[in-house]
Amino acid sequence: MAENHHLPPLPPTPPPQTQAPPLIYQHHLPPEKPMAKGKPSHYTKTSSTKRSICTFITILLLLAGITLLVLWLVYRPHKPRFTVVGAAVYSMNTTTLPLMSTTMQFTILIRNPNKRTSIYYDRFSAFVSYRNQAITPKIMLPPLYLEKHSTVSLSPVIGGTPVPVSVEVSNGLMVDEAYGVVGLKLVFLGRLRWKVGAIRTSHYGLYVKCDMLIGLKKGFVGQVPLLGAPPCKVDV
DSSP: OOOOOOOOOOOOOOOOOOOOOOOOOOOOOOOOOOOOTTOOOHHHHHHHHHHHHHHHHHHHHHHHHHHHHHHHHHHOOOOOEEEEEEEEEEEEEOSSTTEEEEEEEEEEEEEOOOSSOEEEEEEEEEEEEETTEESSOOEEOOOEEEOTTOEEEEOOEEEOSOEEOOHHHHHHHHHHHHHTEEEEEEEEEEEEEEEETTEEOOOEEEEEEEEEEEEOOTTOOEEEOEEEOOOOEEEO
């Protein structure tokens, strides 16, 4: 008879273990602020304003300069013109050195060549020199006004009062009178202003030098011939 051997029961099989999924760490950053489109910064606005102001000032200065240049080209004043057209000698005494007494008269044409500008002459004076030394005192002439594109004639009598001269001047005059030709210089001094419409310029110094040769013999009195009288040199 077979024997039944009772084996102990097997322990239950544990269920298979599942592996846990790995942990994933996520860093949450604050979202970036989107930049506003079409909205310039404060620095850009300031730079743009400065550029606009500089451009405006530059254009304004250029327009002002062009306007002044055009006005100057249209109204620019030209210097007056002086010409000696006549001379007379009434006395010339060189015998009482170191003083010399001379009386002369000259006829001068003064022309204003400007077609749009008139000229005022102030503190106008004249004297005569020989070898760069004055042989007459300086006389004051009345103020003068020249209209646009006009000409005036002056015939001032210069001298009459003795002035001190050097021996070189006295001897030179005696030699020139013996030869019959004397070189003189008529000098004008003063200040002038130009007038354009209602605008008057400031004063400018005036210096006019008129070199001439006259035919003069010792003892002659009266109108003398002009042997050479080029246009006077005018400095303003």
